Amino acid sequence: MIETRESISEYVVLIGIITQHQDDKQSEEYLDELEFLTLTAGGKTLKRFVQKLDKPNPKTFLGSGKLDDVKTYIDNNDIGTAIFDDELSPAQLRNIERILNCKVLDRTNLILDIFANRAQTSSAKAQVELAQYQYLLPRLTKMWTHLDKQKGGIGMRGPGETEIETDRRIIRDKISLLKKKLQSIDRQMSVQRKNRGKLIRVALVGYTNVGKSTLMNVVSKSDVFAENKLFATLDTTVRKVVIKNIPFLMTDTVGFIRKLPTQLVESFKSTLDEVREADLLLHVVDISHPNFEDHIASVNNILGEINSVDKPTIMIFNKIDAYTTKIIEEDDLVTEKTKEYYSLDDWRKTWISDIGKKSIFISAIEKSNLDEFREKVYASVRELHIQRFPYNDFLYFE
Template sequence: MIEKKDVSLERAVLIGIITQDQDETKLKEYLDELEFLTFTAGGYAVKRFTQKMDRPDPKTFIGSGKMEQVRVFVEENDITTAIFDDELSAAQERNISKILGIKILDRTNLILDIFAQRAQTSYARTQVELAQCEYLLPRLRGMWTHLERQKGGIGMRGPGETEIETDRRIVRDKISLLKERIKTIDKQMAVQRGNRGKMVRVALVGYTNVGKSTLMNVISKSDVFAENKLFATLDTTVRKVVIQNLPFLLSDTVGFIRKLPTQLVDSFKSTLDEVREADLLLHVVDISHPNFEEHIASVEKILGEIDSGDKPTIMVFNKIDAYEAEPLEADDLETERTEKHYSLEEWKSTWMSKLGNNALFISALNKQNLEDFKKRVYDEVRDIHITRFPYNHFLYPDYNYEDMK
């Protein structure tokens, strides 16, 4: 998936399992995403290891035979990092580290690392630090394995336990401090949102790397950071936008992802206040991605978790310039034609047709269909604005105000 093989990138192996809940196709999709996450964090996936199991091994996640294969490959290929697609327990992480002798990361740890790299403002850094501390707390014992050889004796009774308890206290105190700091910043941001008055608020939401920031730049003529990597944007950006004669506030928010760590959902819920308080959501979808329907489901799940699932929403199918249907060979009689072979027009006639004018197809990068997009957003924002200010004849002289009565 990632072609770039920069020598400066960390050499990593990716490890995942096939279970009853996660078949081989699903695992491949997750490992593709894990590879992109690895690249975003500064690594290169040299090889993938997979194993079919009923459930993860409670000691080493994968079986002993497969673990031995990984160990041999790690030693022979100068691998520095092993990355697991699911969250590891503290015991699993400790056991695997003893066997492989290299850095062990799970999906949660990897995402936290990317967030730590991407956090620009003090608010984002505080949120990431809180998530990291909450992830670290139950894993502290594994960080004191160097004390295991100190097995009692005069003056040597239980130093590791003392150190661990001290560290746990430090981390708990740090978590409390960070939560208080976030509360303080939240109050300040709530005041800022209150000072914006009653302007209509529109929020861009969507899976990570679907083009939200690019769309934000095009609409608001601003310069929000955009890059073809996951989680390019962590900090919520709010811009005043005017379409025709109508001003509104547009916010760009952190992207969502499947298997998003619980710690990040909790610590970033305050950032998503912009979504909660929005009058209209623009759900941006990368229609060129083969798994875009799953991305939609993941975003809708998280929107439900933050009580925003029932907000007025326009689906914005972005990157139509990059969409390519998988070709079906004319002489291949065995291959069944499925959704992956659909043209863009065929997709529009599926469940998307039920969305009516709430389904838009654009390319933010190439500015395709942007006028239609702006017109649709203008109409929706205008309707919300009229409901809020029903007698603004100066803004809407042609509007039939009799309908409001």
């Protein structure tokens, strides 16, 4: 069998740093996530490079010695792409690409590329294209001098890269046209939301790849695309759900991530409006992920940016079927019982106990505790419905 271009992985190296604001453990976690992003984009990581710095080098991000190590490995192993875990300035990007003589991407560019590959509808495509052009605009100098090296692959999907398209005036015109197009889409979506009638709106939010779409499929008996990759869902999906005697609308939204590019937060305004206008949030968390608390904080930060952090919320701790914990032997009197040794019962006794009835542990894929999930959602939706429509008593007779 002859391998096609699509079946061959693009080999990459990952590069991160350890600073006073990001210790070695955090750096490793971020690179784990960057490797997952790379896999989602179609690449295969061969090696990671990490350097301890007080702050990134303003010219080359890494120190000259470490950058030489990266170059040697790239040359000796025929690597085509180097991906940095932080956003690079236009100057850093130009300098690093000149030294390494290969394609250089940063985390922002990688995420934009994944979004470009995943976008299906006209709305999602326009939102991603706008974010890409906003990212591209200050980097046009680099694009002019390296057009001959652009042969596709990770980071090269989306807007074309011909010389005329990289002219600043043309790019600004494209950004202006895309903004107008998205304003029109925003108006259409706003009308759609108003036409959905007097129904309570529930939005699924959470970090990417926590199982929102799987939960949506189970609860609404629909077939929303779900996959064990980052950003499997970009387009907002709305389904009518009925629990007992109360109908409501459930929305599956794009997943969040640490260091989410500001261009995407802005360009996906119409998608995030579904969250802003929701009456109830179901914050889905992957309890099996060792850094799920950081994921919660990241999601809350973005909810804060869109003025939605104070909405009524139920915390859905998903993937209990995949949860594992380290075991301390009975005769081990030295090892401290840190979070990595917590059982699910231990977690229930932590800060999670403070939110009490506003939390639940489930497995969407195994359909565990879904009856309790439905009861909690029903109670919250019913309470909101009574507040909004106090005279519709007939709805509540069972």
